[in-house]
Amino acid sequence: MGTNALKGSLYVQNAKEISYNRGVAIMIGDIVKYASKRVSTFGKWFSNSKSEEMKSFLKNLLFDIDKNHRKEDRYEEDGQYFQSYKWLHNENFESDKFLHLMRWKIKPSDVYRKLTSNIPFNPEGIALDLGCALGLSTIELAKKFSFVFGIDSSFSFIREAKKKTSELGVTNIEFIVSDILDLPFRIKYLTLYLG
Numbered sequence: 001m002g003t004n005a006l007k008g009s010l011y012v013q014n015a016k017e018i019s020y021n022r023g024v025a026i027m028i029g030d031i032v033k034y035a036s037k038r039v040s041t042f043g044k045w046f047s048n049s050k051s052e053e054m055k056s057f058l059k060n061l062l063f064d065i066d067k068n069h070r071k072e073d074r075y076e077e078d079g080q081y082f083q084s085y086k087w088l089h090n091e092n093f094e095s096d097k098f099l100h101l102m103r104w105k106i107k108p109s110d111v112y113r114k115l116t117s118n119i120p121f122n123p124e125g126i127a128l129d130l131g132c133a134l135g136l137s138t139i140e141l142a143k144k145f146s147f148v149f150g151i152d153s154s155f156s157f158i159r160e161a162k163k164k165t166s167e168l169g170v171t172n173i174e175f176i177v178s179d180i181l182d183l184p185f186r187i188k189y190l191t192l193y194l195g
């Protein structure tokens, strides 16, 4: 927390706010603008906050948040794409009509495995997965590199990605909510970008 922070090999410079909500790292240059586009997600942050410190931090933001902004992000939990991504990426892929029609016995994770199959194993390398969504590609990258950062602007997707990796016991991934077009940090010694 603060204006400058060091976390592992991640150097955060001039970050306006760094906050943690249910274990999800949020590194956003303009948190008010971010929350204004995700009012219902913001409401869930508030209702799920356990510490008084976090509640008071969010309460202070409330004054500036544009509550009339009705354009919710499509990738948030109440958005247009969240449920279908979650449905397809989890246990229901076999009933996907398109895959069924194509008679493909293929899981989404097979696609990501194929995608990363030509990437050489680099046990000292660090990779960055831009727009990682539910983290399927990030999980595959984590098999090739010592550490992977998965970045996505959707809080809900990152929360799901974290849930999935903790179920799988994967420990060499850090998921961060951030805007890939305006990253508030630098990562030194990066070996690979996937976007």
Ligand SMILES: C[S@@+](CC[C@H](N)C(=O)[O-])C[C@H]1O[C@@H](n2cnc3c(N)ncnc32)[C@H](O)[C@@H]1O
Pocket: 075, 130, 131, 132, 133, 134, 136, 137, 151, 152, 153, 154, 157, 178, 179, 180, 181, 195
């Ligand atoms: C089409 S999905 C692709 C997901 C993933 N790469 C995959 O192959 O499954 C696009 C993703 O990019 C994220 N995204 C879009 N614009 C972004 C931005 N400016 N910064 C961070 N993430 C962004 C969305 O939240 C969404 O999860």
